[in-house]
Amino acid sequence: MRIRSARTLPAAVAVAATVTGSPSWAPTASAQSPDTSPSASTPAAPRNAEAETGGVAIVKKDPGGDVLAGASFALFDSAGKETASGKTDAQGQLAFKDLTPGVYRLKEVSSGSPLHDTVDDQDVIVTSGTDTPLTITDPFKDASVRLKAKDDKTGKLLPGSTVNIGSGDKTLLTLTTGSDGTATGKLPINSRTSTDFWVKQVKAPEGYDLYKPSKTFKAKPGDPVMVTTTNVKTATTPTQKPTAKPTDEPSHKPTPDKPGKDEDTPTPSASQTPAADETSSTTAPAPEGALAHTGADATPWLIGGAGILIAVGGGALFVVRRRRTDDPTDES
Numbered sequence: 001m002r003i004r005s006a007r008t009l010p011a012a013v014a015v016a017a018t019v020t021g022s023p024s025w026a027p028t029a030s031a032q033s034p035d036t037s038p039s040a041s042t043p044a045a046p047r048n049a050e051a052e053t054g055g056v057a058i059v060k061k062d063p064g065g066d067v068l069a070g071a072s073f074a075l076f077d078s079a080g081k082e083t084a085s086g087k088t089d090a091q092g093q094l095a096f097k098d099l100t101p102g103v104y105r106l107k108e109v110s111s112g113s114p115l116h117d118t119v120d121d122q123d124v125i126v127t128s129g130t131d132t133p134l135t136i137t138d139p140f141k142d143a144s145v146r147l148k149a150k151d152d153k154t155g156k157l158l159p160g161s162t163v164n165i166g167s168g169d170k171t172l173l174t175l176t177t178g179s180d181g182t183a184t185g186k187l188p189i190n191s192r193t194s195t196d197f198w199v200k201q202v203k204a205p206e207g208y209d210l211y212k213p214s215k216t217f218k219a220k221p222g223d224p225v226m227v228t229t230t231n232v233k234t235a236t237t238p239t240q241k242p243t244a245k246p247t248d249e250p251s252h253k254p255t256p257d258k259p260g261k262d263e264d265t266p267t268p269s270a271s272q273t274p275a276a277d278e279t280s281s282t283t284a285p286a287p288e289g290a291l292a293h294t295g296a297d298a299t300p301w302l303i304g305g306a307g308i309l310i311a312v313g314g315g316a317l318f319v320v321r322r323r324r325t326d327d328p329t330d331e332s
Contacts, residue, residue: 053098055131056106056124060092062116062138063190067092070112071138075124076105087112101128108136115192115221117141141222142186147175149182149205152230157181161229162203167195176203187219194218201229209234 056075060068068088075084075096083104084096103125108118116138126132149161158181165173165187175183189195200214208231219225 052101052128054101054126054128055099056096056104056126057131057133058088058094058096058106059133059135060088060094060138061135062113062192063140064192068111068113068116068138070110071136072109072112074107074109075099076107078103080105085109095131097131099126101126106134108138111138113138115140140189140192143189143219143222144224145173145175145185145187145219146224146226147177147183147185148226148228149177150228150230151208152232158205158208158231160203160205161201161231163199163201163227163229165197165199165227167197172197177205187225189219189221192221194220199227199229201231204231207234208232 058073060071062068069090069092071088071092071094073086073088073094074082077083083099086094086096088094103123105121106124107121111118117140119136119138124132124134145165147161147163149158150156151158157177159177159179161181162174162176164171165175165185167190173185173187175185177183187197196216196218198214198216201211204210211229211231215227215229217225217227
Protein backbone atom coordinates (compact mmCIF):
# COMPACT_ATOMS: atom_id res chain seq x y z
CA MET A 1 0.00 0.00 0.00
CA ARG A 2 2.81 2.47 0.73
CA ILE A 3 4.33 1.93 -2.65
CA ARG A 4 1.18 2.82 -4.42
CA SER A 5 0.67 5.97 -2.42
CA ALA A 6 4.21 7.10 -3.28
CA ARG A 7 3.58 6.42 -6.88
CA THR A 8 0.14 8.07 -7.08
CA LEU A 9 1.05 11.20 -5.13
CA PRO A 10 2.88 12.95 -7.85
CA ALA A 11 0.05 12.27 -10.23
CA ALA A 12 -2.45 13.81 -7.90
CA VAL A 13 -0.27 16.83 -7.46
CA ALA A 14 0.03 17.23 -11.20
CA VAL A 15 -3.70 17.00 -11.68
CA ALA A 16 -4.28 19.53 -8.94
CA ALA A 17 -1.83 21.90 -10.55
CA THR A 18 -3.56 21.59 -13.87
CA VAL A 19 -6.95 22.23 -12.50
CA THR A 20 -6.17 25.02 -10.10
CA GLY A 21 -3.42 26.79 -12.26
CA SER A 22 -0.94 27.24 -9.47
CA PRO A 23 1.00 30.66 -9.78
CA SER A 24 4.26 28.98 -8.84
CA TRP A 25 5.12 28.77 -12.60
CA ALA A 26 4.52 32.40 -13.45
CA PRO A 27 7.69 33.86 -11.93
CA THR A 28 9.79 31.46 -13.95
CA ALA A 29 8.27 32.57 -17.27
CA SER A 30 8.39 36.31 -16.46
CA ALA A 31 12.05 36.19 -15.52
CA GLN A 32 13.05 34.80 -18.86
CA SER A 33 11.39 37.51 -21.02
CA PRO A 34 13.30 40.53 -19.66
CA ASP A 35 16.57 38.64 -20.01
CA THR A 36 16.13 38.01 -23.73
CA SER A 37 14.65 41.38 -24.88
CA PRO A 38 17.46 43.69 -23.59
CA SER A 39 20.15 41.49 -25.14
CA ALA A 40 18.60 41.94 -28.60
CA SER A 41 17.95 45.76 -28.46
CA THR A 42 21.14 47.03 -26.74
CA PRO A 43 23.69 46.45 -29.59
CA ALA A 44 21.31 47.81 -32.29
CA ALA A 45 21.09 51.35 -30.80
CA PRO A 46 24.80 52.33 -31.16
CA ARG A 47 24.96 51.05 -34.76
CA ASN A 48 22.10 53.35 -35.85
CA ALA A 49 23.56 56.46 -34.09
CA GLU A 50 26.94 56.04 -35.81
CA ALA A 51 25.40 55.72 -39.26
CA GLU A 52 23.48 59.00 -38.91
CA THR A 53 26.54 61.33 -38.53
CA GLY A 54 29.25 62.60 -40.88
CA GLY A 55 32.13 65.07 -40.95
CA VAL A 56 34.32 67.52 -42.91
CA ALA A 57 38.10 67.07 -43.44
CA ILE A 58 39.88 70.34 -44.42
CA VAL A 59 43.39 70.70 -45.91
CA LYS A 60 44.77 74.27 -46.14
CA LYS A 61 47.38 75.32 -48.76
CA ASP A 62 48.73 78.36 -50.64
CA PRO A 63 49.18 78.77 -54.44
CA GLY A 64 52.72 77.42 -54.17
CA GLY A 65 51.48 74.15 -52.60
CA ASP A 66 52.76 74.86 -49.07
CA VAL A 67 50.46 73.90 -46.19
CA LEU A 68 49.21 76.71 -43.95
CA ALA A 69 48.91 76.28 -40.20
CA GLY A 70 46.81 78.48 -37.91
CA ALA A 71 43.96 79.21 -40.36
CA SER A 72 40.66 79.66 -38.49
CA PHE A 73 37.34 78.23 -39.75
CA ALA A 74 33.75 78.25 -38.53
CA LEU A 75 30.89 75.97 -39.65
CA PHE A 76 27.23 77.12 -39.64
CA ASP A 77 24.08 75.03 -40.14
CA SER A 78 21.18 75.90 -42.44
CA ALA A 79 19.64 78.08 -39.73
CA GLY A 80 22.81 80.19 -39.44
CA LYS A 81 23.85 78.74 -36.07
CA GLU A 82 27.53 77.98 -35.51
CA THR A 83 27.97 74.24 -35.03
CA ALA A 84 31.77 73.88 -35.07
CA SER A 85 35.00 75.91 -35.24
CA GLY A 86 38.76 75.36 -35.12
CA LYS A 87 42.25 76.03 -36.56
CA THR A 88 44.44 74.05 -38.93
CA ASP A 89 47.34 72.18 -37.37
CA ALA A 90 51.01 72.08 -38.42
CA GLN A 91 50.07 69.90 -41.41
CA GLY A 92 47.37 72.38 -42.47
CA GLN A 93 44.55 69.98 -41.50
CA LEU A 94 41.29 70.48 -39.61
CA ALA A 95 38.41 67.94 -39.11
CA PHE A 96 34.84 68.49 -37.94
CA LYS A 97 33.19 65.28 -36.59
CA ASP A 98 29.75 64.02 -35.54
CA LEU A 99 27.77 66.32 -37.82
CA THR A 100 24.17 65.68 -38.76
CA PRO A 101 23.93 65.14 -42.54
CA GLY A 102 22.89 68.24 -44.43
CA VAL A 103 24.16 71.47 -46.02
CA TYR A 104 26.52 73.68 -43.98
CA ARG A 105 28.19 77.05 -44.59
CA LEU A 106 31.98 77.16 -44.14
CA LYS A 107 33.60 80.51 -43.32
CA GLU A 108 37.34 81.21 -43.19
CA VAL A 109 37.75 83.66 -40.32
CA SER A 110 41.51 84.19 -40.68
CA SER A 111 44.29 82.89 -42.93
CA GLY A 112 46.77 82.92 -40.07
CA SER A 113 49.44 84.46 -42.34
CA PRO A 114 50.40 88.09 -43.12
CA LEU A 115 51.10 87.12 -46.74
CA HIS A 116 47.82 85.33 -47.51
CA ASP A 117 44.23 86.40 -47.91
CA THR A 118 41.05 84.48 -46.99
CA VAL A 119 38.68 82.75 -49.42
CA ASP A 120 34.97 83.45 -49.85
CA ASP A 121 32.37 81.54 -47.84
CA GLN A 122 31.23 78.26 -49.40
CA ASP A 123 28.62 75.56 -48.90
CA VAL A 124 29.61 72.06 -47.72
CA ILE A 125 27.41 68.96 -47.97
CA VAL A 126 27.78 66.48 -45.09
CA THR A 127 26.70 62.87 -45.75
CA SER A 128 26.23 60.11 -43.20
CA GLY A 129 29.08 57.73 -42.50
CA THR A 130 31.80 59.73 -44.33
CA ASP A 131 34.07 62.77 -43.88
CA THR A 132 33.72 65.16 -46.82
CA PRO A 133 37.27 66.09 -48.06
CA LEU A 134 37.84 69.78 -48.80
CA THR A 135 41.08 71.43 -50.02
CA ILE A 136 41.19 75.21 -49.62
CA THR A 137 43.87 77.35 -51.31
CA ASP A 138 44.47 80.80 -49.84
CA PRO A 139 45.63 83.38 -52.41
CA PHE A 140 48.53 85.73 -51.75
CA LYS A 141 47.51 89.22 -50.70
CA ASP A 142 47.32 91.76 -53.53
CA ALA A 143 49.86 94.55 -53.81
CA SER A 144 48.41 98.07 -53.59
CA VAL A 145 49.46 100.15 -56.63
CA ARG A 146 49.36 103.98 -56.77
CA LEU A 147 49.97 105.68 -60.13
CA LYS A 148 51.18 109.28 -60.60
CA ALA A 149 51.68 111.21 -63.84
CA LYS A 150 53.97 114.28 -63.73
CA ASP A 151 55.29 117.08 -65.93
CA ASP A 152 58.99 116.36 -66.46
CA LYS A 153 60.04 119.95 -65.61
CA THR A 154 57.53 121.37 -63.15
CA GLY A 155 56.47 118.13 -61.43
CA LYS A 156 52.81 119.10 -61.84
CA LEU A 157 50.42 116.12 -61.58
CA LEU A 158 48.69 115.42 -64.90
CA PRO A 159 45.23 113.89 -65.45
CA GLY A 160 44.41 111.60 -68.36
CA SER A 161 47.50 109.38 -68.30
CA THR A 162 46.61 105.72 -69.04
CA VAL A 163 49.03 102.86 -68.34
CA ASN A 164 48.95 99.07 -68.57
CA ILE A 165 50.62 96.98 -65.84
CA GLY A 166 51.39 93.32 -66.43
CA SER A 167 53.70 90.37 -65.94
CA GLY A 168 55.22 88.34 -68.75
CA ASP A 169 52.96 88.65 -71.79
CA LYS A 170 49.75 89.36 -69.85
CA THR A 171 48.21 92.71 -68.91
CA LEU A 172 46.90 92.47 -65.36
CA LEU A 173 45.79 96.02 -64.59
CA THR A 174 44.89 99.24 -66.48
CA LEU A 175 44.90 102.59 -64.66
CA THR A 176 44.02 106.16 -65.77
CA THR A 177 44.92 109.19 -63.64
CA GLY A 178 41.98 111.35 -62.55
CA SER A 179 41.65 115.08 -62.00
CA ASP A 180 44.23 114.94 -59.19
CA GLY A 181 46.78 113.20 -61.43
CA THR A 182 46.69 109.90 -59.51
CA ALA A 183 45.04 106.45 -59.71
CA THR A 184 45.00 103.36 -57.44
CA GLY A 185 44.39 99.65 -57.93
CA LYS A 186 45.12 96.09 -56.74
CA LEU A 187 47.80 93.97 -58.38
CA PRO A 188 47.62 90.14 -57.99
CA ILE A 189 50.77 88.45 -56.65
CA ASN A 190 51.72 84.83 -57.43
CA SER A 191 54.80 84.34 -55.23
CA ARG A 192 55.61 84.75 -51.54
CA THR A 193 59.03 86.30 -52.36
CA SER A 194 58.51 88.83 -55.19
CA THR A 195 56.98 89.11 -58.65
CA ASP A 196 58.35 91.04 -61.65
CA PHE A 197 56.02 93.52 -63.37
CA TRP A 198 56.18 96.01 -66.25
CA VAL A 199 54.32 99.29 -66.79
CA LYS A 200 53.76 100.97 -70.18
CA GLN A 201 51.95 104.23 -70.96
CA VAL A 202 49.33 103.78 -73.70
CA LYS A 203 47.79 107.27 -73.62
CA ALA A 204 49.57 110.53 -72.74
CA PRO A 205 47.93 113.50 -70.99
CA GLU A 206 46.52 116.16 -73.29
CA GLY A 207 49.23 118.45 -74.65
CA TYR A 208 52.06 115.99 -73.83
CA ASP A 209 54.11 113.46 -75.79
CA LEU A 210 53.64 109.74 -75.13
CA TYR A 211 56.30 108.13 -72.94
CA LYS A 212 57.14 105.11 -75.12
CA PRO A 213 59.70 103.09 -73.08
CA SER A 214 58.37 100.57 -70.53
CA LYS A 215 59.51 100.45 -66.89
CA THR A 216 59.89 97.40 -64.62
CA PHE A 217 59.44 96.92 -60.87
CA LYS A 218 59.03 94.18 -58.22
CA ALA A 219 56.27 93.63 -55.66
CA LYS A 220 55.64 91.27 -52.73
CA PRO A 221 52.32 90.12 -51.25
CA GLY A 222 50.61 93.03 -49.47
CA ASP A 223 53.26 95.58 -50.51
CA PRO A 224 52.34 99.21 -51.33
CA VAL A 225 53.87 100.14 -54.72
CA MET A 226 54.30 103.63 -56.25
CA VAL A 227 54.49 103.95 -60.06
CA THR A 228 55.34 107.36 -61.61
CA THR A 229 55.32 108.38 -65.27
CA THR A 230 56.82 111.66 -66.55
CA ASN A 231 55.79 113.38 -69.76
CA VAL A 232 57.30 116.13 -71.93
CA LYS A 233 55.10 118.90 -73.32
CA THR A 234 54.38 118.72 -77.02
CA ALA A 235 56.58 121.40 -78.69
CA THR A 236 54.21 122.49 -81.49
CA THR A 237 53.56 126.14 -80.52
CA PRO A 238 57.22 127.36 -80.35
CA THR A 239 58.07 126.01 -83.82
CA GLN A 240 55.36 128.09 -85.55
CA LYS A 241 56.44 131.53 -84.28
CA PRO A 242 59.81 131.83 -86.14
CA THR A 243 58.28 130.78 -89.46
CA ALA A 244 55.69 133.61 -89.38
CA LYS A 245 58.21 136.50 -89.14
CA PRO A 246 60.31 135.89 -92.29
CA THR A 247 57.21 135.42 -94.48
CA ASP A 248 55.46 138.63 -93.44
CA GLU A 249 58.21 141.23 -92.94
CA PRO A 250 59.99 141.15 -96.35
CA SER A 251 56.67 141.89 -98.12
CA HIS A 252 56.56 145.29 -96.38
CA LYS A 253 60.12 146.25 -97.23
CA PRO A 254 60.02 149.83 -98.63
CA THR A 255 63.47 149.70 -100.28
CA PRO A 256 62.41 149.09 -103.95
CA ASP A 257 60.05 152.12 -104.00
CA LYS A 258 62.45 154.81 -102.70
CA PRO A 259 64.93 155.00 -105.58
CA GLY A 260 62.15 155.86 -108.08
CA LYS A 261 60.89 158.73 -105.96
CA ASP A 262 64.39 160.14 -105.59
CA GLU A 263 64.92 160.20 -109.39
CA ASP A 264 61.93 162.57 -109.86
CA THR A 265 63.47 165.14 -107.48
CA PRO A 266 64.15 168.49 -109.31
CA THR A 267 67.74 169.53 -109.93
CA PRO A 268 68.86 171.58 -106.98
CA SER A 269 70.48 175.03 -107.37
CA ALA A 270 73.51 176.29 -105.59
CA SER A 271 71.34 177.57 -102.78
CA GLN A 272 69.70 174.15 -102.39
CA THR A 273 72.89 172.19 -101.79
CA PRO A 274 71.91 171.06 -98.28
CA ALA A 275 68.94 169.16 -99.76
CA ALA A 276 71.26 166.32 -100.64
CA ASP A 277 71.96 165.72 -96.97
CA GLU A 278 68.24 165.53 -96.17
CA THR A 279 67.73 162.83 -98.80
CA SER A 280 70.54 160.70 -97.53
CA SER A 281 69.33 161.01 -93.99
CA THR A 282 65.85 159.82 -94.89
CA THR A 283 67.07 156.81 -96.82
CA ALA A 284 69.82 155.76 -94.45
CA PRO A 285 67.77 153.91 -91.75
CA ALA A 286 66.65 150.48 -92.86
CA PRO A 287 63.38 149.00 -91.61
CA GLU A 288 63.60 146.63 -88.67
CA GLY A 289 63.98 143.01 -89.71
CA ALA A 290 65.19 143.87 -93.29
CA LEU A 291 67.26 141.38 -95.22
CA ALA A 292 70.96 141.96 -96.08
CA HIS A 293 71.85 145.18 -98.06
CA THR A 294 72.48 144.89 -101.80
CA GLY A 295 73.85 147.30 -104.49
CA ALA A 296 70.39 148.87 -105.01
CA ASP A 297 70.74 150.66 -101.66
CA ALA A 298 73.59 152.89 -103.06
CA THR A 299 71.32 154.55 -105.68
CA PRO A 300 70.20 157.42 -103.39
CA TRP A 301 73.84 158.24 -102.63
CA LEU A 302 74.75 158.39 -106.30
CA ILE A 303 71.80 160.67 -107.05
CA GLY A 304 72.77 162.92 -104.16
CA GLY A 305 76.37 163.14 -105.36
CA ALA A 306 75.25 163.99 -108.91
CA GLY A 307 73.06 166.76 -107.55
CA ILE A 308 76.02 168.30 -105.74
CA LEU A 309 78.16 168.24 -108.88
CA ILE A 310 75.38 169.88 -110.93
CA ALA A 311 74.98 172.56 -108.31
CA VAL A 312 78.73 173.29 -108.28
CA GLY A 313 78.84 173.38 -112.09
CA GLY A 314 75.87 175.76 -112.25
CA GLY A 315 77.53 178.09 -109.79
CA ALA A 316 80.73 178.17 -111.82
CA LEU A 317 78.80 178.93 -115.02
CA PHE A 318 76.96 181.74 -113.30
CA VAL A 319 80.27 183.30 -112.21
CA VAL A 320 81.74 183.11 -115.74
CA ARG A 321 78.70 184.77 -117.31
CA ARG A 322 78.75 187.51 -114.73
CA ARG A 323 82.38 188.25 -115.51
CA ARG A 324 81.63 188.47 -119.24
CA THR A 325 78.85 190.94 -118.65
CA ASP A 326 81.14 193.02 -116.49
CA ASP A 327 84.03 193.20 -119.02
CA PRO A 328 82.36 195.44 -121.70
CA THR A 329 81.55 197.96 -119.07
CA ASP A 330 85.17 198.20 -118.07
CA GLU A 331 86.31 198.74 -121.70
CA SER A 332 83.88 201.56 -122.34
